Amino acid sequence: MAPFLSTYFLILISAQLVKSSGVFELKVHSFTTSSSSSVCEQSRECKGFFRVCLNYTQNVFSYRLACSEDTGLPGTFSTDQSSISTSAPIAVPFNLKWLGTVSVIIEAWNTESSNDQSTVCDEFFYGDDCSDFCRPRDDPFGHFNCDAAGNRICLPEWKGEYCAEPICRSSCSEKHGYCVAPGQCECFYGWQGPRCDECVPYPGCMHGTCQQPWQCMCDEGWRGLLCDKGQNI
Known part of the structure; x- marks a missing residue:
């Protein structure tokens, strides 16, 4: 039986970090929800858990920096608050080397007990732990789509890790020329010609x-x- 979402919420807290590494810990003392799961109440075989992720943002880029392992809590949140207050803090190890903003995202979930541990990721996040970020774009920062696994697939005439490098005219000398847009051929200093293969x-x-x-x-x-x-x- 696949997991189902009972409650989901976000809390964003921003902080400036420079060349930082360590373990972020969050202690949940209580949790309340206005909704309830009839399936959980009938079967009493539900397990609640919290999941904490750190998102790193620099300029216009946003990356999933790290996530905690699912912290399981027996029973449902609405009927077993003691399991929450006595649970250990949620730990998220991180390693950050650049100046930027880190947001803390907290999720509270109810799932039915099952051998099916499949995870449903938020939009633009992929992988078993939903830590791989890929959002299609076509702007100065990249030109790509994303496949089902979250890999970047460059748009035609673009290449590179972030698909931000234009593919030059096919006859353009890569040794003596370059391009700033697909299909162009700009010559390095000291070279000339339509293929940039003629010395000055x-x-x-x-x-x-x-x-x-x-x-x-x-x-x-x-x-x-x-x-x-x-x-x-």
Whole structure:
């Protein structure tokens, strides 16, 4: 028999952390709910539990930093408050190395006793512990969709871990060029041409070529720094 949701609530508490690591602990002293589960009341085989997650936010990005293991409590919340007040604190180990905001999310659940331990994640969260975050986007911070497992799938003409790197024109030299938008080819300093595979010769080079930027290798019959003097001069 699959788990069902009896009560769900969120409490958001923000804090600034810099290069922090440790264990966040939360002690629940009491819990009340205006709703009740007729299935729990009839079977008396329900188990309540709390789940605490830490969400890390920096700029526009939000990540599920860490979650506690489900803390089981016998009986239902409405009829067995003593099991809540005497339970151990809920511990959430964390490791954070950047300045940002961490929000504490507390969930209270009732489930029917069952061998089926499947988890239903919130929107945009994936994995057995719902700790993998993936939200489709198409903006300067990324261009991707998410598959059923929460993996990022890049939109056409984008690549990279966050699908923020444009794929250049197919003939663009990756060694001497780059692009800021799909299908473009911008040359590094010292290179030119539609494929960025032509070196820029020394300024003023008259009758010469180059193999590397700023060279002036004289054609046959010419000499001088700028290859502007004939051999018979």
